[in-house]
Amino acid sequence: MNGTKKLALGAAVLALAIGGSVAASTVSTASTASAGTREASHAAVTTTAWAKVSANGQILGGQGITGINKFGIGRYNISTSAGLDRCALLGTINTNGGSDPGPGSSSILVGQVNGNTLFIRTATPSAGGSAAVDSDRPFSITIVCA
Template identity: 75%
Template sequence: MNASRKLVIGAAALALTVGGLVAVSSASAEPREARQAAAVTTAWAKVAANGQVLGGQGITGINKFGIGRYNITTSSGLNGCALLGTINTNGGNDPGPGSSSILVGQVNGNTLFIRTATPSQPGSAAVDSDRPFSINVVC
């Protein structure tokens, strides 16, 4: 092998080695932007139609104050949190999805308003009705 060819092969090997080092070093660099904390569930509850809490965490009180109307107090603040709710079944005799609704809203810093309804039910309970539900607060 002639000297100029050895020099080219040596230079290529050096370039690969240096390039590899640069790639490893830049891949391990810390991101320049601050990362946001992941969202976590701060409170949740499974509630019977009569307002009894069947299970939960981060709940300090519940007040059933009308047909299908509940206030739930949490131990932490709600500002900037996602408020999620769903109607539960009642031992299989509940009308189920498609024939019920739930509204979840924030009353103040740590109180949720829940309204449950059965819009497809005939008679006077066609709107507000006591329904079992679950709520989840994610911040």
């Protein structure tokens, strides 16, 4: 990846991380009959919702989140105010200011349950026993839609 592409990618990630919007470009592989060139179309991409959640399911900050249900060890459902179709669902484990010393590795699964509900599952793969499957971990999610 050349320097210009890295800079553009870095700017897009930064804009999304702070709740901004980014113009994304997709390229069609359909060729025009006369020129044989590719056509480009542009779509606006926006962070529609985000949340920072403690291990016990408390929302520490966010936007576009209408509720959270912690229903098991490392299992959470999060409701949003907007639909999730055509959205990217991003999640990461975090430390919430250093309050989660946890073992070395962690994982998160983010999936869509229905039109406006996410399922989050957190785990600590480097732990022994049942914690390797599910463990309460603090996490952040971002929902980016076209």
